Amino acid sequence: MNALWNALGWFGGAGRWSGSDGIPNRIAEHLWYSLLAFAITVAIALPLGLLLGHLRRGRPAAVSGFLVLSSANAARALPTLGLLILVVVVSTAGDIVPILVPLVLLAVPPVLVNTYAGVQQVEAGLRDAAEGMGMRGRQVLFQVELPVALPLILLGLRTALIQIVSTATIAAYVGLGGLGRYIVDGYSRQDYDSMAGGAILVIVLAVLTQAAFAALHRFAVSPGVRRRAASD
Amino acid sequence: MDTRRNDGATGADEDVSRLITFAGVTKRYADGTVAVDHLDLEIPAGKITVLVGPSGCGKTTTLRMINRMVEATEGTVTVDGRNVRDVDPPTLRRGIGYVIQQAGLFPHRTILDNIATVPFLLGRDKKQARAEARALMDRVGLDPAFAGRYPAQLSGGQQQRVGVARALAADPPILLMDEPFSAVDPIVRASLQDEFLRLQSELEKTIVFVTHDIDEAVKLGHRIAVFQVGGRLAQFTAPDDLLAAPASDFVRDFLGGERGIRRLRFTQELDAERDAEREAERAGER
Amino acid sequence: MTAFGTGGEPLLRWSYVRDNYDGVIWEALKEHLVLSFTPVLLGLAIALPLGLACARWRRLYPPVLAATSVLYAIPAIGLFVVFVAFTGLTYTTVVVPLALYTLSVLVPSVVDGLRSVPEHVRQSAVAMGFGPLRRLVQVELPIALPVLMGGLRVATVANISLVSVGALIGIGGLGQLMVTGMKWPGGAYPTPIVVAIVLIVVLALLADLLLLLLQRFLMPWERVRRSRRPAEVTR
Numbered sequence: 148m149n150a151l152w153n154a155l156g157w158f159g160g161a162g163r164w165s166g167s168d169g170i171p172n173r174i175a176e177h178l179w180y181s182l183l184a185f186a187i188t189v190a191i192a193l194p195l196g197l198l199l200g201h202l203r204r205g206r207p208a209a210v211s212g213f214l215v216l217s218s219a220n221a222a223r224a225l226p227t228l229g230l231l232i233l234v235v236v237v238s239t240a241g242d243i244v245p246i247l248v249p250l251v252l253l254a255v256p257p258v259l260v261n262t263y264a265g266v267q268q269v270e271a272g273l274r275d276a277a278e279g280m281g282m283r284g285r286q287v288l289f290q291v292e293l294p295v296a297l298p299l300i301l302l303g304l305r306t307a308l309i310q311i312v313s314t315a316t317i318a319a320y321v322g323l324g325g326l327g328r329y330i331v332d333g334y335s336r337q338d339y340d341s342m343a344g345g346a347i348l349v350i351v352l353a354v355l356t357q358a359a360f361a362a363l364h365r366f367a368v369s370p371g372v373r374r375r376a377a378s379d
Numbered sequence: 380m381d382t383r384r385n386d387g388a389t390g391a392d393e394d395v396s397r398l399i400t401f402a403g404v405t406k407r408y409a410d411g412t413v414a415v416d417h418l419d420l421e422i423p424a425g426k427i428t429v430l431v432g433p434s435g436c437g438k439t440t441t442l443r444m445i446n447r448m449v450e451a452t453e454g455t456v457t458v459d460g461r462n463v464r465d466v467d468p469p470t471l472r473r474g475i476g477y478v479i480q481q482a483g484l485f486p487h488r489t490i491l492d493n494i495a496t497v498p499f500l501l502g503r504d505k506k507q508a509r510a511e512a513r514a515l516m517d518r519v520g521l522d523p524a525f526a527g528r529y530p531a532q533l534s535g536g537q538q539q540r541v542g543v544a545r546a547l548a549a550d551p552p553i554l555l556m557d558e559p560f561s562a563v564d565p566i567v568r569a570s571l572q573d574e575f576l577r578l579q580s581e582l583e584k585t586i587v588f589v590t591h592d593i594d595e596a597v598k599l600g601h602r603i604a605v606f607q608v609g610g611r612l613a614q615f616t617a618p619d620d621l622l623a624a625p626a627s628d629f630v631r632d633f634l635g636g637e638r639g640i641r642r643l644r645f646t647q648e649l650d651a652e653r654d655a656e657r658e659a660e661r662a663g664e665r
Numbered sequence: 666m667t668a669f670g671t672g673g674e675p676l677l678r679w680s681y682v683r684d685n686y687d688g689v690i691w692e693a694l695k696e697h698l699v700l701s702f703t704p705v706l707l708g709l710a711i712a713l714p715l716g717l718a719c720a721r722w723r724r725l726y727p728p729v730l731a732a733t734s735v736l737y738a739i740p741a742i743g744l745f746v747v748f749v750a751f752t753g754l755t756y757t758t759v760v761v762p763l764a765l766y767t768l769s770v771l772v773p774s775v776v777d778g779l780r781s782v783p784e785h786v787r788q789s790a791v792a793m794g795f796g797p798l799r800r801l802v803q804v805e806l807p808i809a810l811p812v813l814m815g816g817l818r819v820a821t822v823a824n825i826s827l828v829s830v831g832a833l834i835g836i837g838g839l840g841q842l843m844v845t846g847m848k849w850p851g852g853a854y855p856t857p858i859v860v861a862i863v864l865i866v867v868l869a870l871l872a873d874l875l876l877l878l879l880q881r882f883l884m885p886w887e888r889v890r891r892s893r894r895p896a897e898v899t900r
Contacts, residue, residue: 149750150749150750151747151750151751154750220822220873221866223819223822223823223826223869224822224825224826224865224866224869224870224873225826225862225865225866226826226827226829226830226839226840226843226861226862226865226866227826227829227830228829228830228832228833228837228840228843229829229840229843229858229861229862229865230862232843232844232846232847232858233843233855233858233859233862236846236847236853236855236858237676237855270481272479272480272481272483273483273485273486275448275479275483276477276479276482276483276484276485277483277485278448278472279446279448279472279477279479279483279555280472280473280477280496280497280500280545281468281469281470281471281472281473281474281497281500282469282500283469286500290485291485294485294487295485295486295487297487309737309738309740312740313740313741313742313743316740316742316743317740317742317830317833320833320847321847327742330742330746330833331833334833334834334835339749339750342746342749343746343747343749343750345746346742346743346744346745346746346747347743347747349740349742349743350739350740350743350744350747353738353739353740353743354735354738354739356738357734357735357738368487369486369487369488369529370529371485371486371487371488371489371529371530371531372486372487
């Protein structure tokens with residue numbers, strides 16, 4: 148406990164708030180890598196999940212649904228640290244690209260699964276009503292399926308971003324900047340204060356991410372859908 | 380509202396035009412099941428026509444072929460003189476009201492916006508559409524205080540009223556109703572039926588109404604089409620005529636038998652069967 | 666960032682596996698098993714009574730749920746480092762955070778599972794004269810089991826892969842092999858890394874399979890019921 152209190156002194160250390168190893172720069176780096184990986188993940192997984200969930204009938208949809216679910220289970224089993232190290236050891240490409248690959252790879256499944264499952268599980272009666280009133284496929288997807296599936300989709304996005312923020316920390320071990328640097332460099336210098344400082348910053352960032360999604364949920368999900376989920 | 384009531388209509392005893400016709404219509408699914416078998420049917424304008432029969436008789440399939448939720452394999456369905464195959468399905472459907480059993484209300488939209496769905500789809504002015512939706516709420520007996528609420532806050536009977544209001548919002552000449560009152564308890568059902576009849580006496584829409592309940596069919600129908608398993612039309616006539624002179628043993632059994640059986644069965648069971656029928660139709664369709 | 670040229674080094678050299686399977690690899694595997702299963706058992710032991718309490722006293726659940734979802738969000742490495750201050754560089758430093766993580770997955774599973782017991786089933790159990798404890802053990806828990814087992818499988822698989830992160834503070838089971846490969850004298854050596862990844866994935870899949878078999882054994886009625894299970898969703 149004492150060690151943790153002592154670590155708080157680290158935040159007031161010389162040069163801690165400026166320069167390339169300063170906290171503001173490390174936070175900016177961490178956010179930049181995380182949001183970049185998140186944007187790529189969303190660009191891949193969200194449209195794919197919406198499409199697969201929307202076309203949920205017939206054999207191809209069943210097969211792709213099975214693949215989506217298996218991919219999520221497999222991704223959970225993959226050790227992130229090992230994947231990061233292997234990619235960096237094997238790759239000959241530049242700095243950040245090889246690290247982005249595992250970040251995205253591990254974040255795609257939760258978005259894909261939740262989007263797919265959310266859209267696919269929209270009651271048949273709602274879809275029937277939407278089509279029966281003359282909505283076109285795209286209107287059914289965006290005016291009915293998406294808003295109803297939104298809580299699950301947001302949950303998937305949240306899981307993915309948290310996963311990315313956490314993996315980006317670990318990626319410091321293979322040379323990425325960001326808050327993980329304090330932990331990795333602190334460990335190699337036997338400097339616990341730096342490690343604890345980094346850990347506290349990472350925890351705060353993760354909790355803020357969580358809070359941001361809670362706010363987004365409140366703002367974006369229709370009260371009618373929220374109420375329905377609550378009464379289930 | 381369609382008001383064409385020319386005298387020279389084809390019916391022997393009716394003075395109205397046939398707004399919806401089936402000519403030699405068959406629905407056969409990919410697995411070979413025949414849901415509807417060579418159906419010829421002319422549905423009178425401005426009246427309630429009830430399609431009734433046991434589960435798996437093809438009554439829902441027949442209804443859904445009118446707005447192309449199901450495509451006929453053979454034969455021709457016409458609405459207002461036009462072959463439905465020649466009309467783009469979404470356009471066709473926006474001109475036909477549609478009410479289903481569980482109301483199918485959009486949980487994320489307020490009651491008012493649920494009712495205004497089709498006017499919104501048609502690109503009408505939002506403010507105007509909402510004002511009309513509000514007027515409709517009154518018409519179907521909904522408390523105006525519900526306008527800003529969400530479907531989950533309403534009872535089953537209230538939701539069903541919203542379903543009816545939503546189908547009426549764009550003032551379509553035709554209304555398709557697929558077991559709209561089956562999911563509510565008998566007392567609520569009776570009051571919904573009464574108000575529905577009152578409303579229809581003012582609106583005079585052409586209504587096709589599917590039910591498995593012969594009592595409901597007799598109470599609401601101006602014409603009743605009895606279907607038998609295998610998708611064949613067993614009899615199509617006025618309620619009095621049906622009760623007085625059943626055309627076959629099947630119809631006689633259905634009129635009598637269904638009453639007895641219905642008391643023994645749980646409504647839920649019937650609903651489950653109906654869902655299964657729906658699901659089978661759906662699976663075969665896509 | 667350092668550049669790691671592989672220089673034609675193959676991903677897997679069998680000679681390494683042959684020379685080390687009963688030494689370094691076996692030791693790492695044993696450590697990995699201890700580090701991943703202890704937290705699961707610990708987490709389960711706490712999650713069950715906590716979940717039961719939350720299902721019983723509904724007011725308790727919202728704050729507990731909020732706490733578990735925040736816990737779930739915290740990166741494992743962050744918790745490891747914080748726990749070093751309390752328990753030093755010992756197994757406990759890895760086990761306790763992973764147990765908390767397991768808890769954050771399992772508590773909602775227990776509550777959701779118990780809430781999935783249909784009211785009419787509960788009522789008929791009461792009507793037949795089941796006491797609260799008998800009702801819980803003989804009626805409610807069996808019905809809650811599928812959801813609970815789902816959570817247990819997710820937590821177990823996640824734990825097995827998360828343990829390797831402990832290697833960043835020197836306690837990582839098979840994760841140590843990854844670090845060994847990275848820091849190999851004279852340049853990175855992919856073989857230990859690949860061995861570690863493969864063993865972790867195999868371990869995770871085996872554990873998942875065993876839990877699935879256990880679930881089928883415990884719930885023979887689920888095998889006959891043809892109801893479609895809702896797709897598994899990430900929480």
